[in-house]
Amino acid sequence: MNLGPGQEFDRIRAMLARIAEISGDHVSDIGDDCALLPLGSTTLAISIDNSLENVHFRTDWLDFKEIGCRAAGAALADLAAEGAKPLGLMVSLGAPPNEQGGSDPAAEIMAGVATLAHKLDARVLGGDLTRSDKYVIDVCVIGTAERPVRRSGAHEGDSLWVTGYLGGAALALDQFRAGKHMPAALRNRYACPEPRIEAGRWLAGHGASAMIDISDGLVSDAQHLAAASEVGIEIHLERIPCWEGVEATAAVASGEEFELLCTMPPTFGETSVSEFRAQTGLQLSRIGSCLRGAGGRRGGVRLLDHNAAVPLPAGYDHFAR
């Protein structure tokens, strides 16, 4: 198993080593979007995603319903990246006492979770509530995957694709930081991003060889995919589908986009892209290709602007900030 760069991954490696020591079992799935658990005739896909106040969200930027929506979205995006269909989710909520009276922020957070879950045919199955100084929302999602797509299946010669338009999440974050009002579509890129469940299932069903959701930024996530698949990846900056008003160099560094980055076999072409667009209403752009593995932890991602090499942007790493 390979993991990308960053202090967070070093810590995860240390954790994996300790678990393997004790259980004699490699936790091979920890580097992927979901854990997979074969059960009867299906495969369970499971992921857990924690959202912490002042790390993942701020209560002066988002209302509590948006905070719940965003937390659920982050977890469900992992199922999307596996090509899985969500069944339901469990929510662990840490919340301060509700001293103001009036509508309880905890209930509003759950309303946000339930709204997004309902939109994607998933059920809120249960949860846990504990007292906490700050808001903490941990969401565990459970789904099934007929044909799970890992990060590790890309081959030399596969093409690289991305759904939607990138850069809106970072642009919205800038506007929040500057205290500026913004249009609803842009605000929602940050406040309530919609996981690409249908797109993920379509891509899985049409032969995706590897897939990941964009949470650390396109280039960083391409590095994770390249490292796991042991391929090199070449990305063409001029082909990046950018959110209105965002430069391609910013778009490839924008984290928490929740769009899907995937590799498709050489047979996948423009006719299939039209089908995808008609089915999902989303853009699908070919932005690069997989090369022979370059080795090394950065997984050999090259960024090109009209065939001239461009330096890679820094990735998103909670522990390095």
Next chain:
Amino acid sequence: MNLGPGQEFDRIRAMLARIAEISGDHVSDIGDDCALLPLGSTTLAISIDNSLENVHFRTDWLDFKEIGCRAAGAALADLAAEGAKPLGLMVSLGAPPNEQGGSDPAAEIMAGVATLAHKLDARVLGGDLTRSDKYVIDVCVIGTAERPVRRSGAHEGDSLWVTGYLGGAALALDQFRAGKHMPAALRNRYACPEPRIEAGRWLAGHGASAMIDISDGLVSDAQHLAAASEVGIEIHLERIPCWEGVEATAAVASGEEFELLCTMPPTFGETSVSEFRAQTGLQLSRIGSCLRGAGGRRGGVRLLDHNAAVPLPAGYDHFAR
């Protein structure tokens, strides 16, 4: 659905109401130990349990491996109470940066989780790591139950039973508070309690009508069970199996014991108890019985000492402390 008393439950009720509004779906399982999800020929039992520094544990009392063990134990105890067999667990870990160098507390926490999981034939499936000021360990457990046992199935005439000996967890907590050294067996009642997975499966297989794990204290959890089952419950204080050096009045209020409280049909008798003891190595004590439902949110639990009524101890409620 009925929930017991306390501010925490009032908040949960408000959350359930908001979820039901949005999804048109009653989250009937939130009041139980596990959510149940029928899948193919089996039923998934899922539970999530959050452990927060300074709420559920203190780093000056427990070492990090114990903290991980305790967090995993709390989640697995919910599977035990459902009569379920664990498959695996997902762990969301919030941790401060490891600035001291040396062995990473995050890895030690995971070692504790893995040690307990391994002992109970469960796998660490995956997880999430985020930066946090304080340690937060959220564990989601997934298991299967052939015959899930809810809190709501007790009937008038059923007998009330409890596994093990009670009061050790509260006694250990007192010793920690007083900064006293204690024997390993007592320390582990708090530091690394063992979920009663095998006992839960045995009881489920032998007709348990309702079951709950003791997390809020025997009397409080009996109230939850009584409320969910719409029965009255009578508990005989002199029959409580007490940890050495603990009075029965303290034993029935001791929280986070992780022993099982269950109701069995009238046919369940002493022969079966011997079988249980031989199979699990645990005590099983008949401590009371189910009466006609007394109604009301406190679920009509009566505590008797040699047939004289005794006042109920206060329950354990995170938000009321």
